[in-house]
Amino acid sequence: MKIIFLSAVLAALLLTNSVADNGSLVEKTVLCRYQLSRMHQSNDPLHGKTLEMIVTALVDHFGWKELGQIIRINCFNSNPSIKSSLTFLRKTPWARKKVEDLYISILDRP
Numbered sequence: 001m002k003i004i005f006l007s008a009v010l011a012a013l014l015l016t017n018s019v020a021d022n023g024s025l026v027e028k029t030v031l032c033r034y035q036l037s038r039m040h041q042s043n044d045p046l047h048g049k050t051l052e053m054i055v056t057a058l059v060d061h062f063g064w065k066e067l068g069q070i071i072r073i074n075c076f077n078s079n080p081s082i083k084s085s086l087t088f089l090r091k092t093p094w095a096r097k098k099v100e101d102l103y104i105s106i107l108d109r110p
Contacts, residue, residue, distance in 0.1 A: 045103075045104050045107050046100060046103070046104070049103075051086055051089060051090065051096070051099075052082065052086055054099060054100065054103045055082055055085050055086060055089070055099065056082060057103060057106075058099065058102060058103055058106070059082070061106055064076060064077075064080040067080075068080065070102060071095070071098050071099060071102060073088065073092075073095050073098075074088075075087075075088040075089070
């Protein structure tokens with residue numbers, strides 16, 4: 001991880017130094033920070049998504065009944081609610097993984 005970060009810093013510094021010589025130090029610094037932020041953007045489709053956002057999106061997409069048929073867990077089938085689902089999913093890693101995988105699969109669909 002340190003090597004990747006150092007490579008990103010080195011690339012940004014090289015890019016900064018390649019700016020025209022008449023560019024100001026402020027312009028070079030802004031460009032360097034912009035390039036660093038772009039290099040560290042996550043490719044993880046779950047990045048920035050809360051579990052509540054994921055469950056809500058799945059319920060909106062499938063509805064409780066179909067969601068309960070796809071992922072057979074009681075919190076989706078027996079008196080389902082967002083709150084009870086979140087409580088269960090936060091305590092049960094295998095169920096959370098199934099929910100996250102289903103969410104990723106609907107993101108990949110056109």
